[in-house]
Amino acid sequence: MNDVTLDTDGHVAVIEMHAPPANFFSRDTLAAIADAGERATTDGARAIVLCSEGRHFCAGARLADDTGTLDPRTAAAAVYEQATRILRLEIPVVAAVQGAAVGGGLGLACAADFRVSGPRARFEANFSRLGFHCGFALSLTLPRITGQTRAEQMLYTGRALRGQEAYDAGLADRYTEEGQERTEALALAHEIAAAAPMAVRSMRTTMRAALLDALAPALTRELDEQARLWRTEDAATGIAASLERREPVFRNR
Structure with a gap:
């Protein structure tokens, strides 16, 4: 099976990732x-x-990446080029979020227009716990979704928001029982698809204009800061602690 498949349900396209259980992504x-x-x-x-x-x-x-590139800045730049394409898709996207949406996975969820989740959802901007700057345009998308202060709290602490708390924070637009995330996401997508498509696309262009205008400089800033901080001892500490499933102790260097 391909890592990504495309199916249709009437006027709704269903794009699915197939790399369970974690569904880590690459540039490809x-x-x-x-x-x-x-x-x-x-x-x-x-x-x-x-x-x-x-x-x-x-x-x-x-x-x-899939070509074997090991330089993290080069690999991240390639990822962000594709993230830009996703953010610039011309029709609304509804993400069905079950389980974890962490780090870049949170960025992918926040690239969608809407998110549907349930009691086991976990939205986590874990970058500060790893010792480096956020990416995937989360410096833009997360404040638009949760508000500036809530986004800053998530980014600065790295604390996960789960289930009902995530819904209450605005990270999910619809909340459903476990196992029904995709069904509810399809229901919302079909509601959108039943509206006048030219009107929807026109309004969406208007609503996302400021986000897309700010996208390139924000991604450049994120990438530059990530590349700088990846070279620090704190980043090495944070990444090692994550892999070893223990709390990091940062030394500010």
């Missing part, structure tokens, strides 16, 4: 999502459901 995964979204739009889809197979929506990025 995001490129496949963007390709599928662009193809679906050309073929007449009016909305997209973005979902994944298995226990978790997406637990983050696999930065070493």
Whole structure:
């Protein structure tokens, strides 16, 4: 099975990631999502459901790309090029979020227009616990979703928001029982698809204009800061602690 598949349900396109249980993504995964979204739009889809197979929506990025590039800045730049394509898709996207949406996975969820989640959802901007700057345009998208102060709290502490708390914070637009995330996301996508498609796309262009205008400089800033901080002892400490499932002790160097 391909890592990313595209199916249709009436005027709704269903794009699914198949790398369970964690659904880590690479540059090529995001490129496949963007390709599928662009193809679906050309073929007449009016909305997209973005979902994944298995226990978790997406637990983050696999930065070493499929060609074997090991330099993290080069790999991250390639990832952000594809993230930009996803953010620039021309029709609304509804993400069905089950389990974890962590780090880059949170960025992917926040690239969608709407999110549907349930009691086991976990939204986590864990970058500060790893010792480096956030990415995937979360410096733009997260404040638009939760408000500035809530976004700053998530980014600065790295604390996960789960279940009802995540819904109350605005990270999910619809809250459903466990196992029904995709069904509810499809229901919302079909509501959108039943509206006048030219009007929806026109209004969406207006509503996302400021986000898209700010996208390139924000991603450049995120990438520059990530590259700088990846070289620090704190980043090495945070990453090692995460892999070893223990609390990091940072030394500010």
